[in-house]
Amino acid sequence: MNNYLKTIGLEVHLELKSKNKIFSSSINGFGSSANTLINEIDLGYPGVLPIMNEEVINLGIKAAIILNCKINKKMHFDRKNYFYPDLPKGYQITQSRTPIGYDGYVEIERDGEVKRIEISDIHLEEDTAKSTHRQNESLLDFNRAGVPLLEIVTKACIDDPIDAKLYLEKLKELMLYADISDCKMEEGSMRCDANISVRKKEQDKLNEKIEIKNIGSISNVVLALEQCAKEQIEMYENNESIRAQTRRFDDKLNKTVLMRYKETVNDYRYFPEPDIPYVYLDDERIESIKKDIPLLPDELRRIYHEKGLNDISSNKLINNLSLSKFFNSFLDEEIDLVTASNLLLGDIASYLNKLEITIADTKLTKDKFISLVNKVSDNSLTSRNVKDILEDVLEKDLSLEEIIKEKGIANITDSNELSDLVDQVISANEASVTDYLNGHDRALKYLMGQIMKASQGKANPAMVNKILIEKLQLKKKNN
Amino acid sequence: MDKLTEEEVMHVAKLARIEISKEELEKYQVSLKKIFAEIEKIKEIEIEGDILISPTSSVCPLESITDSISNPKEILANANDTSGNYIKVPVVIDHE
DSSP: OTTEEEEEEEEEEEEOOOSBOSSSSBBOOSSSOTTSSOOHHHHTOTTOOOOOBHHHHHHHHHHHHHTTOEEOSEEOOEEEEOOOTTOTTSEEEEOSSSOSEEEEEEEEEETTEEEEEEEEEEEEEEOOOEEEEOSSEEEEEGGGTTOEEEEEEEOSOBOOHHHHHHHHHHHHHHHHHTTSOOOOGGGTSEEEEEEEEEEETTOOSOOOOEEEEEESSHHHHHHHHHHHHHHHHHHHHTTOOOOOEEEEEETTTTEEEEEEEOOOGGGGOOEEOTTSOOEEOOHHHHHHHHHTOOOOHHHHHHHHHHTTOOHHHHHHHHTSHHHHHHHHTTTTSSSOHHHHHHHIIIIIHHHHHHHTOOGGGSOOOHHHHHHHHHHHHTTSSOHHHHHHHHHHHHHOSSOHHHHHHHHTOOOBOOHHHHHHHHHHHHHHOHHHHHHHHTTOTHHHHHHHHHHHHHTTTOBOHHHHHHHHHHHHHHHHHHO | OOSOOHHHHHHHHHHTTOOOOHHHHHHHHHHHHHHHHHHHHHHHSOOOSOSSOTTHHHHSOOBOOOOBOOOHHHHHTTSSOEETTEEEEEOOSOOO
């Protein structure tokens, strides 16, 4: 096993989040009833003329910039000819000679080391209809026909399935943050094909590769590649040869299954699509798109770190696009961002997860959140208080002050009052005080509990803790 | 060589999904060869610049297109066979 090298390349198809399809005015949507989002162009009727959707071009440029690609400023589309019922025209409109972007890369980080995964090209094309195969018939839904796709092709430069996974995760993160695609593998808006060949370490020439089609999840990409490599090595060890072929990964059986041997490339007979004129991308357009690219995960990680968030909180925020977007709107505010992230990732996230909603579905306004963060960071609200008022904060149109008033939350933050409370509890619990002075730290917790109880939960715990320790230290000194 | 091989003609037929008889095969070996020879001649012409007809680009500027929602009934009426809202075609995969 160990004297073989793996060579891996990945092809990812992303459905772009444009309002309309790539060449027609039909809505680009997922989940509608079959054949309701279609017109003559999507169906490939004779004599219709595709029209280039500008929004799709702009999304393609945005992706090219983010993936560090060079941009083809004068590009055209090509026809890729093949027969299949999901493609009634008999050809797919795609880009072969002038992909919108080429020679790019994505950086991944593994064990503290940054690696570049090189991208050979990214190109725009139309999706085909969706087929559902039954025993004796196939059913076609053309809602997907003409949905804009961006195909992102890496060079065969990956030598480890784990790097393939890190690349896919990074790509997904980037495309989500830039609002290019919603990247849902389960809905098919992100699809991944992988190809892999193996060869002996001492051999320079690459062996025939095997393509694994439509892998269902990023974690399955690793499993499928590992398994496919193992199968190939076994064949070479048995002196069998390998023909270029397409397989699929069966995750239940953990093995790859042959689909077909490859037809030769020329059979697609690519030629320039004469129905779509050249597309010219001027610098002005490219620059204005560049300006509108939001903060991307790597930059966000750096900013979060600078603002004092730890790595765990940073990553948790970045993994939750809507929370992160909300959080980012406070980056320039004078608030305690660590408290803000703790609130978002703690009580607020659990509330949202429980109801399966996002922060945009709540009544939490920017101002309300700022007041909440300030009150928590200056200790006027305890974590208990936050739990008590959170539902109202998220569900009611009232301001934070109104909610606090309505809930009757009045915390004792007056230090004289707190000091009296602490004194009372100390004198009533001499045994625990002695325990503490003899080094039993747990007695402190008990005393804290007693003080909170005496205040009916209204004392500010941080302040109580400070006063209590001060008083106990004083006693220790005097003993 | 003044005709294509049988394999070449059969390959073209396969790509075009047409069935041809033995007589047709012999006929196409000659006639397709003539067409291919013309294409070879055209390929000799040296062209510079645009491979597409560029004047069309001025009448079709990039534009954002607007919504349309279709009526599946009208569309399905043109299909040979349907099932619910779906267009039905002969099965296209081999079941394992």
